[in-house]
Amino acid sequence: MKKLINKPEDVVTDELNGIVAAHSDLVRVHFDPNFIARADAPVKGKVGVISGGGSGHEPMHGGFVGMGMLDAACPGAVFTSPTPDQMLEATKAVNGGAGVLHIVKNYTGDIMNFEMAADLARAEGIEVEAVVTNDDVAVKDSLYTAGRRGVGVTVLAEKMCGAAAEQKRSLKEVADVCRKVNGQGRSMGMALTSCTVPHAGKPTFDLPEDEMEIGVGIHGEPGRKRMKLQTAAEITEMLAGPILDDLPFKSGDSVLAFVNGMGGTPLIELYVVYNELAKICAGRGVKIARNLIGSYITSLEMAGCSITLVKMDDDLLRLWDAPVKTPGLRWGV
Amino acid sequence: MKKLINKPEDVVTDELNGIVAAHSDLVRVHFDPNFIARADAPVKGKVGVISGGGSGHEPMHGGFVGMGMLDAACPGAVFTSPTPDQMLEATKAVNGGAGVLHIVKNYTGDIMNFEMAADLARAEGIEVEAVVTNDDVAVKDSLYTAGRRGVGVTVLAEKMCGAAAEQKRSLKEVADVCRKVNGQGRSMGMALTSCTVPHAGKPTFDLPEDEMEIGVGIHGEPGRKRMKLQTAAEITEMLAGPILDDLPFKSGDSVLAFVNGMGGTPLIELYVVYNELAKICAGRGVKIARNLIGSYITSLEMAGCSITLVKMDDDLLRLWDAPVKTPGLRWGV
Amino acid sequence: MPISRDAVLDWIKAYADAIAANKDYLTQLDSDIGDADHGVNMHRGFQAALTKLPGVADKDIGTILKTVGMTLVSTVGGAGGPLYGTLFMQMGAATPSKQELTLADWATALEAGINGVIMRGKAQLGDKTMVDALTPALAAIKEATANSASLSGALQQSAQAAEQGMKDTIPLVARKGRASYLGERSAGHQDPGATSSHLLLKTAADTWAGAS
Amino acid sequence: MPISRDAVLDWIKAYADAIAANKDYLTQLDSDIGDADHGVNMHRGFQAALTKLPGVADKDIGTILKTVGMTLVSTVGGAGGPLYGTLFMQMGAATPSKQELTLADWATALEAGINGVIMRGKAQLGDKTMVDALTPALAAIKEATANSASLSGALQQSAQAAEQGMKDTIPLVARKGRASYLGERSAGHQDPGATSSHLLLKTAADTWAGAS
Ligand SMILES: Nc1ncnc2c1ncn2[C@@H]1O[C@H](COP(=O)(O)OP(=O)(O)O)[C@@H](O)[C@H]1O
Ligand SMILES: Nc1ncnc2c1ncn2[C@@H]1O[C@H](COP(=O)(O)OP(=O)(O)O)[C@@H](O)[C@H]1O
Ligand SMILES: [Mg+2]
Ligand SMILES: [Mg+2]
Numbered sequence A, B: 001m002k003k004l005i006n007k008p009e010d011v012v013t014d015e016l017n018g019i020v021a022a023h024s025d026l027v028r029v030h031f032d033p034n035f036i037a038r039a040d041a042p043v044k045g046k047v048g049v050i051s052g053g054g055s056g057h058e059p060m061h062g063g064f065v066g067m068g069m070l071d072a073a074c075p076g077a078v079f080t081s082p083t084p085d086q087m088l089e090a091t092k093a094v095n096g097g098a099g100v101l102h103i104v105k106n107y108t109g110d111i112m113n114f115e116m117a118a119d120l121a122r123a124e125g126i127e128v129e130a131v132v133t134n135d136d137v138a139v140k141d142s143l144y145t146a147g148r149r150g151v152g153v154t155v156l157a158e159k160m161c162g163a164a165a166e167q168k169r170s171l172k173e174v175a176d177v178c179r180k181v182n183g184q185g186r187s188m189g190m191a192l193t194s195c196t197v198p199h200a201g202k203p204t205f206d207l208p209e210d211e212m213e214i215g216v217g218i219h220g221e222p223g224r225k226r227m228k229l230q231t232a233a234e235i236t237e238m239l240a241g242p243i244l245d246d247l248p249f250k251s252g253d254s255v256l257a258f259v260n261g262m263g264g265t266p267l268i269e270l271y272v273v274y275n276e277l278a279k280i281c282a283g284r285g286v287k288i289a290r291n292l293i294g295s296y297i298t299s300l301e302m303a304g305c306s307i308t309l310v311k312m313d314d315d316l317l318r319l320w321d322a323p324v325k326t327p328g329l330r331w332g333v
Numbered sequence C, D: 001m002p003i004s005r006d007a008v009l010d011w012i013k014a015y016a017d018a019i020a021a022n023k024d025y026l027t028q029l030d031s032d033i034g035d036a037d038h039g040v041n042m043h044r045g046f047q048a049a050l051t052k053l054p055g056v057a058d059k060d061i062g063t064i065l066k067t068v069g070m071t072l073v074s075t076v077g078g079a080g081g082p083l084y085g086t087l088f089m090q091m092g093a094a095t096p097s098k099q100e101l102t103l104a105d106w107a108t109a110l111e112a113g114i115n116g117v118i119m120r121g122k123a124q125l126g127d128k129t130m131v132d133a134l135t136p137a138l139a140a141i142k143e144a145t146a147n148s149a150s151l152s153g154a155l156q157q158s159a160q161a162a163e164q165g166m167k168d169t170i171p172l173v174a175r176k177g178r179a180s181y182l183g184e185r186s187a188g189h190q191d192p193g194a195t196s197s198h199l200l201l202k203t204a205a206d207t208w209a210g211a212s
């Protein structure tokens, strides 16, 4: 295992201390239970927007705490959803009197832990709404299974919900933005290599030098199928095709296109993929109105990428363009 | 070789087309000879700031073209400095009448190609100054060798020179900012893994699972020495110690601290390193006034990191804080 | 001799040891069809629970079990935290003020715990989860009770049923939890949660072998 | 029979072929002590040069060599581009209007080219660069001329001297170019630029074996 870490059991604490050292102008880190909150939380009269999940996906979620995005984020152990007490304390810390939105990625653990936290927060008199993101088209959706995973859409929803909350929209309205982004967003990912969970010490799966996994999530879990390595054009088609067909995205639609690196993929490759994606969208008459290219929702050092498309309307475009000031995403200010 | 590419010979063109597709609001890409220029170049009366180098270091330099940073960047083939005609054409394209600064990393190839370009540009009546960055303390400096490599300082110099140029400072003044940043900046890097040059098809060097290279540059070249893998604390000390001693940075100094990922290193590890760096600086009484944490000057998919420290003064702090709007670095606007 | 409070404490300690010994094994199983953390997660939770035991060692069994459950909820995270947390909290709720457990008490506690797990996780038998080990274990205890088996005999049979249930998860295609994302590719692997649940019942049978 | 213009064209084509055949070898050498691109860079440049040859095939040798040099400058990049570009441009500048080259012409051209390389790159003999192959090759030609050797014999000797110079780079610690960053670790490896320079002179000797 090759990592820039001290001890596997200290990774998350060391990282959080790094955030304290680097970003005390923007955020405040609370330890035990662990959460990262805006330096100025709670913002009076504003809906608090929080999320959380296992660590290992940086900058998500902690890197998105700040003006115009999240009010707090709860990091769990690596790839392990955080515990209810983390979300409960974060919820209390960011409640400015207008209620708190929980953005929850659809994983059994995240759902259950966030549910317990919401119950506890409501018992303390805080209004809480939870919206679950489940945008991964690699997973067959069904009432009888755990359903689709929440992946790339989460980042985009956090941005747009954060902007809506800054506008002092109500809890229901901010939650509606989240539901809309999730409802109009689809993602799919692939891996060139596995990643290594620090505690496990060895790669979660082995992938021969000429093979790749299509349809992976963000936890180093194997994907839907393994196949021979292909060109960027073919890979992009394998990801974008199912995404475009699923919603479906139609000619004339205006989209936010997000090409995401898994943590070990350099930017040059993401631009190669974006180039293919732009061609595919153009071929279907889908207009890319905005884009985001970079490693924002990662799987430790996994090499690979994911694509997310969200169908945009004027309100969403304005929310996307609104100022944001976080360690991981910043513009307009 | 596992990469998201089509053909090795098409990587740079595909990437540039990706930039066209993604960032036409910010930049314009010229092909044959290849360069990326600000959409609004030339800016009348402003010094043009350009740089260039081999590809494979993204977002440097192309990702730093835009308001407040570079006016143009010339991408060569992967790890191969660009040719004089690229820099000549870029120089002409960004010359707003106040002259053009060439920021050149100290590599034999870059120096010679930029020199030829400067000669040609001057022959066409354009005032050109070239400043060479050479901040890598891993390389023993000497009059009789190629000298130190230009690495992390280059990114920071491009930002601060770009800001100085926006203020309409003269060519000499902008060049002075570059000389100051380079003179007060030092860097050192390390690798956990090699990278693979697309054309070569296999890793430039082999590194056993329990070893690392200390003192690497940004071209996948082996470093000064190979040793057993150590903890983040030990590695950070091995990089920061020589940097701090070299200038030397003294108690009371105010610095910009830059922890850079080599392309295959996830953000969580960079924060672990930053945490160690902050402790080391605090221990020496060196105050970190600003920081930059992320993968900004990379070696394809190499895993590893580099550290850069620049001693700051009030003018440099203002230049660092000034607005910048590029695909790779953005704030204040 | 029914199961004493000290025997309950011993069981929890023995289970913490069993988890420690099987940490890498459970994580390996979770690598194959999950995210490689089940052993690490359970270990973190039960090590935390161990530190809480001295504070409740003189309390009733219900309090002890609830304390373990709450500790798991606040230290494990993932799916395992709420599920094992709920299992223990509900077992505790079903054994208020108890200083010892008869076979019937234990069956009641286990049933309450399993119902809690099913309420929380909504898994059914055959979904390839810990429920596939727990449910047969409960059925075996009930059957043993109906057949007037001894306490230790009933525990033995429930452990065996859990083991069978655990092994029966191998060919299943997962419908709940992270393994479900793999679809057909989840078949051929033993579920990590069913494995840790089997260990729980096996440890009970071993620790309480002298009970009757 | 001196070296005709067509023989010069043949030499450039043969060298482009030699580079193509040795592309991976040169890149491998550059992996060991550089950045793994020397073969690829040279190949890109000489393939580009080939496309320029038809346009100058009826021009004098000086024009042909200058055209190759300018093409290398604008297509190779890296250290190799300006260095090999300068080598050819200076060789061209030293052979204006020539339709054929005598041994003396060739020695003059080579000397001008090498001086250009040294002016540009500031490397000295023993710095572990292409200069270590070129300089002995020129010395050998001069010596052969002094000894009234035949043209083909002189070319042969210069190729051999270049080969020896190339091999002699192996134990050297690099002081110029990318390999210098490695310090002592650069010793024990053959310099890629010296290798491509040896190929250049070997191709000349082979292509012009019939000249006298
Ligand atoms: N909905 C569910 N109901 C019951 N058990 C479940 C459910 N989802 C997952 N599990 C169990 O949890 C185990 C995984 O636990 P763990 O690895 O700790 O959590 P995570 O899946 O969040 O990483 C699975 O092996 C399975 O037995
Ligand atoms: N200053 C110099 N003078 C002469 N030759 C040099 C000099 N620097 C480098 N070289 C030659 O260039 C070769 C490397 O060329 P190449 O790999 O194409 O360029 P780069 O080093 O920019 O990647 C070296 O092997 C060496 O022979
Ligand atoms: Mg997990
Ligand atoms: Mg090179």
Ligand SMILES: [Mg+2]
Binding pocket: C030, C034, C035, C036, C037, C038, C078, C178
């Ligand atoms: Mg797991």
Ligand SMILES: [Mg+2]
Binding pocket: D030, D034, D035, D036, D037, D038, D078, D178
């Ligand atoms: Mg090279």
